[in-house]
Amino acid sequence: MKNFRDIEQLSAYLDGQLSPSDSARLESRISSDPELDSVLSDLRAARGILRKLPARKAPRNFTLTRKMVGLKPPLPRTFSFFRFSTAFAAVMLMLTFAANSLLPRISFGAAAPMAAQESLGVGGGCTSGCGGGGAPDALAATEAPVATEAPLVVESPAATEAPVVGLAPLATEVPPSASENTSRVAVTPTAEMSVAKEPEIMPVPQDQPQGQSEAVIPSAWQIGLLVIVLLGALIMFVLRQSAMRKWK
Amino acid sequence: MDETALIHSAQNGDLDSFNTLILRYQDSVFHTALRIIGDEDLAQDAAQEAFISAFRSISTFRGGSFKAWLMRMVTNACYDEFRRQKRRPTTPLEPETSDGEEMDSPRWLADPNMTPAEKSEADELEHAIQHCLDALPTEFRAVVVLADIQGMDYSEVATAAHVPLGTIKSRLARARLRLRECLRGFEELLPSSFRLEGERN
Known part of the structure; x- marks a missing residue:
């Protein structure tokens, strides 16, 4: 070998x-x-x-069809324009829905603490008569979270009516000394605030549904965008069908 | 329409031109796949896959022998088929011939240590040769099929098998050597003009 x-x-x-x-x-x-x-x-x-070796002939034809190779009909140039504009309008439409549903909530969430601070400032009675300088302001700031709970107190008539009667004289007792006033506010802040801010807080819950009902993007815009989306889709469908027909 | 023009049209996406090329080459493509795989149905699948791959990648054809380029697709499709077979091996319980009749001595039962009686049952020279081809390693088989059955020259085989020219020479020599050894077992089936010299000695 x-x-x-x-x-x-x-x-x-x-x-x-x-x-x-x-x-x-x-x-x-x-x-x-x-x-x-x-x-x-x-x-x-x-x-x-x-x-x-005898050459074996192919038992069948292996010619390809367009489906086998995944060929698609050539679409007109306008098709890409309609595709882009339809997609853009669809995205914009979704954004308008998102803006209309999210923005009022965000603006309400930002307005609530401001309203609470305003109401606390009035309820503390320090803006004019307390004479405590910066101390009442600081107190108001620390008590802000309590003030946000004020509407709960306001909602129950039994809870609001009782302190109103009991605290009315206290409000008249403010002038004697600034230090006494601040200490009383520190002891029973919620009761006093609930009474004092009662007329100011009430509008806040009334404003909330108004804020939600107001659309940031007008509905006419949304309808317009929707029409563009639908029309674009329809035109694309027609273009594709005609291209398929021509191709066959 | 000449081949170059058809290829150019096919590269521009003209499926009809490519189908014309398919009709020209489908016999040799199928025959190559059949000799490499050894099963008619699988060879048909491989040939079809090869043509689909060829159309999808025809833009990569940069000239030269189109047949060699096409054969590369076929050998790749055959290798893919082998890999698929390895993952999901299937063996028919009652193997049939191409005519649908049950095979008396199917190739998968063939054994190098067959008795003379069993050998005589291998009634066709074709089956004997295919048996020997099937016994070759896949890469040797592809080379010998392309060179000796398709009659392609070494450079075309190198293009089709995607291996260097030196490797083609080496694989072809080894494949012929092994075929020679294997065909000795089927000496009585061979025409007298092809009787192996070693056997006579």
């Missing part, structure tokens, strides 16, 4: 892939070496058998 290098040379020689000098050298070796000649004959026979 010859080494693989010889067999590779013989195989290439069979196919005429050796250079003329290599071919001449191999031919001289073949003529002097019967084993090499035998291997060459075997390789030639093996190649001849393979080449003798």
Whole structure:
């Protein structure tokens, strides 16, 4: 058995892939070496058998359809314009809905603490008569969270009526001293505030539904955008259908 | 319409031109797939996949032998089919011939140590050769099918198999050597002109 290098040379020689000098050298070796000649004959026979194999014809046609290769009909240039404008209008429409539903809530959430601070300032009675300088302001600021709970007190008539009667004299007792006033406010702030701000707080819950009902983006804009979206979709559908018809 | 013009049209998306090319090459594509895979149904699938891949990537064809480029698609499709078979191996319980009749000595039952009686049942030379081809490693089989059955030259085979020219020479020599050994087992089926020299000695 010859080494693989010889067999590779013989195989290439069979196919005429050796250079003329290599071919001449191999031919001289073949003529002097019967084993090499035998291997060459075997390789030639093996190649001849393979080449003798009957060629099989395709049992069917392998031609491709547009569906098989995922080809789509060529669309007119206007199609891309309608696609962009429809998509843009759809996005804008969604943004208007989002703006109309979210912005009033955000503005109400920002207005509530301001209303509470205003009501606390009035309820503390320090704006004019307390004379405590900065102390009442600081107190009002610290008590702001309590003030936001004030409407709960206002909602129950039993709770509001009782302190009103009891605290009326207290309000008249304010003038004696500023320090007394501040200490009383510190002890019973909620009751006093609920009484004092009662007329100011009431409008806040009334304003809330008004704020929600007011649309930031007018509905006429939304209707316009909706019409653009629907029209764009319809035109795109018609363009696609006509392109498909032409293509077929 | 000549081949270059058809290829150019196909590169511009003309499916009809590509279908004309398919009609020209479908026999050799199918035959190559059949000899590499050894199963007619799978060969049809591989040929179809090869043509679909060829159309999708025809823009990458930069000239040269279109047949070699197409054969590259076929060999890739055959390798994909082998990988699929490895993942989900299937063996028919009652293998049939292409005529739908039950096969007496199916290839998958063939054994290098078959008795002379079993050998005589391998009634066609084609089956014997296919048996030997199936026994080759896949990459050797592809090379020998392209070079010896399709009659392509080394550079075309190198393009189709996507391996260097030196590798083609080496694989072809090894494949022929193994085929020679395998075909010795089917000596009586071979025509006298193709009787192997080693056997005579």
